[in-house]
Amino acid sequence: MIVTLVVICEVGFWVLLAAGLALRYLAKMPRLGAAVLLCEPLLEVVLLVVTAIDLKNGAAPDWKHGLAAVYIGFTVALGHHTIKWVDARVAHRFAGGPPPVKPPKYGTARMVHEWRTAIRWIVAAVVAIGLLQAAIWYVGGDGDVGSLRMWQQKMLFAIGINVIIAGSYTLFPKKAPVAERERVRVER
Template identity: 75%
Template sequence: MIVALIVICEVGFWVLLAGGLALRYWARMPRASVAVLLCEPLLEVLLFVVTAIDLKNGAEPDWKHGLAAVYIGYSIALGHYTIKWVDVRVAHRFAGGPAPATPKYGAARAVHEWKLAARWILAALIAMALLQGAVQYVGGGGEISSLRMWQQKMLWVIGINVVIAGTYTLFPKKAPAGERTGKRENFLTKL
């Protein structure tokens, strides 16, 4: 039941996102769009409540409960970012909005990667806290190895994101020679 609910919540996330953006850009109903997009956190609350009830009713904690905690962590830490990321691209593609402005080179790219890593780290920490809450709830008498396994996976998520952001800091990607020259010429011509 938990797996089906996780799938429903994930599909619901994307359906609400598509519906909210359709209301904003095609139907020109921005207030209705906001109302639809604000329904998305209700999916996480529903998943959290059902997971807690499942554990309360004596279900042995397993990978499904761990996956629910990870999904909730992702939704809290990265849900808003994901919505904004998709919104900018839909606005650009279908509503004449500005092109997405993700930095590609140098320190700006490193800062972008560290901000993204911070979001992933927050998602992992939220998931780990929820998992720890489930471990405490079950206590020493229950089977908690699957919950501990998910906590270890979240440590890997943190480590991988730190390594990725660190590589952009230690080995910044440089703009191709033509782009660097073009930018200097444009800057000089404006003087």
């Protein structure tokens, strides 16, 4: 049941996003579109409540409960950014908005971009770890919480990967090709 609900929440996220943006840009109803987009967090609340009820009713904590916590963590930390990213592209395509800003390719600007991305993923992992820990405490010492601890380890691994990627852009910044550096130097 929990896995089905996670899938329903993911599909619901994209359906609400499409509906909200369609109302905003195609139907020219920006307030109603914004209201639909504001319903997105309700999906995570439903998933959290159902997962807690499932555990309260005696379900053995397993990978499905961990998946629910991870999904909620990632949606909390990355959902808003995803909505903004899609919104910019839909506004450009259907409402004459400016072209979406592309991420920087080189130097310090790229490093800052990578750290911002890493921080979003780290926040997602930390939220998931917190929810998993809350589930572990909720179940108590009587239940087998090994699968929840396994998810916590995976989230620590995700944090490490993101730090390594962002750190690599700090230690080894990507440089513009020589021709582009010359063009920028001449323009100044």
